Amino acid sequence: MINFNYSIPTKIFFGKDQVKVLPEQIKNYGSKVLIAYGGGSIKKMGLYDKVIELLKSNNISYWELPGIEPNPRVTSVRKGAELCKEHNIDLVLAVGGGSSIDCAKVIAAAANYEGDAWDLVLDPRKITKVTPVASILTLSATGSEMDAGAVITNLETNEKLGTGHPDMAPKFSILDPTYTFTVPKNQTAAGTADIMSHIFEVYFNLTEGAYLQNRMAEAMLKTCINYGRKAMDEPENYEARANLMWTSSLAINGLLTYGKATSWSVHPMEHELSAYYDITHGVGLAILTPAWMEYVLSDKTVDKFVEYGVNVWNIDSSKDKYEIAKEAINKTREFFKSLDIPMTLREVGIGEEKLEEMAKQAVRRGTLGNFRPLEAEDVLKIFKAAF
Amino acid sequence: MINFNYSIPTKIFFGKDQVKVLPEQIKNYGSKVLIAYGGGSIKKMGLYDKVIELLKSNNISYWELPGIEPNPRVTSVRKGAELCKEHNIDLVLAVGGGSSIDCAKVIAAAANYEGDAWDLVLDPRKITKVTPVASILTLSATGSEMDAGAVITNLETNEKLGTGHPDMAPKFSILDPTYTFTVPKNQTAAGTADIMSHIFEVYFNLTEGAYLQNRMAEAMLKTCINYGRKAMDEPENYEARANLMWTSSLAINGLLTYGKATSWSVHPMEHELSAYYDITHGVGLAILTPAWMEYVLSDKTVDKFVEYGVNVWNIDSSKDKYEIAKEAINKTREFFKSLDIPMTLREVGIGEEKLEEMAKQAVRRGTLGNFRPLEAEDVLKIFKAAF
Structure with a gap:
């Protein structure tokens, strides 16, 4: 066994209806949220409406980045980072599977970076500050909900690469297995x-x-x-x-x-x-x-x-x-x-x-x-x- | 599977010679340390000298509470809490096995409590504030190095009871298996x-x-x-x-x-x-x-x-x-x-x-x-x- 430094700081709220903790958890980090998500599945299952209702009733402001691709693209990261900079976002909330979460992580890093977001994928050492990230998981697969890595695709260069930073680990993730029923x-x-x-x-x-x-x-x-x-x-x-x-x-x-x-x-x-x-x-x-x-x-x-x-x-x-x-x-x-x-x-x-x-x-x-x-x-x- | 809220915030530095991280980790919390330990085993194996050397060379002030019992007693907790109050201790560092760590945890709670330390064992709800705790482990047994609980003995009343508080979990623990060789x-x-x-x-x-x-x-x-x-x-x-x-x-x-x-x-x-x-x-x-x-x-x-x-x-x-x-x-x-x-x-x-x-x-x-x-x-x- 080799030496290691263990740190797994992500809090997990696991189980049915745990989404109820969302407002109080967000408030630990601020009141302005960017919601990053993919297609229509979170709308079909009613999760989108539930999240919006919780944010509204708790006076949390939100902006949205829909349409994140199954292999999330750097173009989405750029859009998200722009929104963060424009609205001084306090927390990037991914609602979806690993693609949305990975995208949210790099958005949160790029929001604090002057240059192009793709730099942060090519060279993780350029990541110095990361806006807090959280997730509501709807697909059991990548584990992105509890780790500090992300994989982003650049279709212009045919590249799909991993990047990471300790602060990219979600502050909290909500894991409700019923969201994966569909x-x-x-x-x-x-x-x-x-x-x-x-x-x-x-x-x-x-x-x-x-x-x-x-x-x-x-x-x-x-x-x-x-x-x-x-x-x-x-x-x-x-x-x-x-x-x-x-x-x-x-x-x-x-x-x-x-x-x-x-x-x-x-x-x-x-x-x-x-x-x-x-x-x-x-x-x-x-x-x-x-x-x-x-x-x-x-x-x-x-x-x-x-x-x-x-x-x-x-x-x-x-x-x-x-x-x-x-x-x-x-x-x-x-x-x-x-x-x-x-x-x-x-x-x-x-x-x-x-x-x-x-x-x-x-x-x-x-x-x-x-x-x-x-x-x-x-x-x-x-x-x-x-x- | 029932719902749960997962939070395991303790950082672990695992492996040979990891004690070297001690000063930088302590400095995240302050510069005044109470070292809580048991008998002579940490002195025999040279760990005590190593810790003192690291503290001294990094200008970290320390006080000591030696003699913590194998089933740690509330009398030791009281002594430790007094030292914390008297010297405005920033971090309680247990060096030893579960007994020292358990004792350190309740000392850290009692340091911020007006009444008698035994109250906090009888009723954990009375624990409201806890001075940061850390540990250097020398015995594989209780798991106290990574959890939020402690067991304290009161020989006057023949009671041995568990208590706990999320903030009693060590901020970091150093786990060097060679310390258990003896x-x-x-x-x-x-x-x-x-x-x-x-x-x-x-x-x-x-x-x-x-x-x-x-x-x-x-x-x-x-x-x-x-x-x-x-x-x-x-x-x-x-x-x-x-x-x-x-x-x-x-x-x-x-x-x-x-x-x-x-x-x-x-x-x-x-x-x-x-x-x-x-x-x-x-x-x-x-x-x-x-x-x-x-x-x-x-x-x-x-x-x-x-x-x-x-x-x-x-x-x-x-x-x-x-x-x-x-x-x-x-x-x-x-x-x-x-x-x-x-x-x-x-x-x-x-x-x-x-x-x-x-x-x-x-x-x-x-x-x-x-x-x-x-x-x-x-x-x-x-x-x-x-x-």
Whole structure:
């Protein structure tokens, strides 16, 4: 286990009707709010009206930034930052999924920055001051509600990049599982794949002695496996939605990473797919994951796959190591298939002709991952295996 | 899963040599510190000298409260509160185990209270303001380094009671596993039993749908089982000490409780043993736990024991329910025995003549627990079974 500095300051108000705390929580930071949200889903389910009613009845002024894209674009960030500057916004409130929250975070940073917002994505060190951010979550997936990172897309440059700053972590997030009752099956599936991928990114890791972190990661993986399909079949199953929602937050808030030297592999590969083809992030992750696992399986990594197979999939530990590893990878692929996720790049409309370019782009910030470090040629092979 | 409000604000600096952050962290709160500690162990291992050197070289003034008892007494709290008032202390720094930290917390509350410190133990609602608290941990056990509670003993009234306030949670805690290298075998064993008991108190619970919390609890139990004996046999095994230390914090910081309606059983029973006989808290817990488990096993609770037996002890799930449950309880008892803990009340010097009085005292604040609520007569039966 390596040294770490733990700080997870986001307050979480979890459960049915917790939105009632919104006004008093906002008032800790001021009285002028920018509401950032995506499409019409929060209006359809009545959440938008509820939020507006709570703000109005508590004399909180608000401005709105609707239309945030599923892969949030820097153009939206720029618009939001303008609104913040113009109206001296005290708090940026994201209402939605990870896209709205990620966008809100970078808006809150850009509101305190003189130059162009894209600078803050290219170089997080340029973030010095951040307007307080909060969120009301409507999709269990990215964990953005409890972490300090954000991923923003620039369609002009075909780039989808991560940025972050400790002060970008939401001051508070409201997690009401009933807000995810209306999430369609395919998005529930993609969200579950996203959560699992966050866990895989830090679980498949060679840091020694992080036993507790590994067992906790398995606890979270089991939760996804237990409830992923159930939430699709019974969209109003509170227990399933609640477990997925809380897992989405804990999977990436630091709990599984503290004590390990982690470096992600599958996310940066997938970001190229989304940047070039605007596909659903979680679907891209699900497609790449088993191909990546097969590619990185080696004498150096096989024990980790055995741990995974035995502890998560209950595979008989007396079997041959590689047999267990391969069975575990197959079970992973079968699980994603059981969520009706198309499991090839071809099926989601990705063309073979761009694979090489995307592979090169994926490593432009350097080698990917430390479980089995990946160069452009490795990424290309994984893309081809997943094609 | 029930609604919850999550807030775990304590910062943790975990790992070797993290004590170096002490001065800069203290300076966030002021420059006058009260150091609260127990016996000579922090002096023997050189930690005391290191702390003093860091304070002196950074112009931080300090006063000292040495001699805090293993079951910290209200008399120490009173002394500490006096020192705080007299010297306008900015931060109370506990250096030690849970006893020093618990004592520091109530000192920090009593420093801002006009009346007698014991009032704040009897009625936590009287705590209104708390001087910042921090800790340097030297024993993995109580989790006090990351929670908002404290247990104080009053030998005049034979009472050992818990109190708490959100502001009593340490602002930061330094967790360096090497500080536990010198913890003797019997205290390592007792600490491990204490950690496991904290997990049991919330794991054995009938709240439905807290699947994630249950799997995380099992992750932590497995960690204790994996490293408890190892830390005794190889006191300088960093991996073992680190895993136990981090588990001690996470077991009781709220992570396992949020989402459940919990009410503890074994701790309040044990508090009577310690209040009357000043025995080691963790030893009392280990003795009572299997007796308690056997007593509360019923048709209503057996499924929980099956979950425990199968997931934690890898007992064959195809066996009969009660067979699994009893095997799991036996494995628990055998595990504590393997830590060389004396497993009867008699062996630790407790007299049969006080059992009834202690049982009555245990329930004076009301029925214990909600897994199987316990009245005085139930507690007495458990005491007798453990005698």
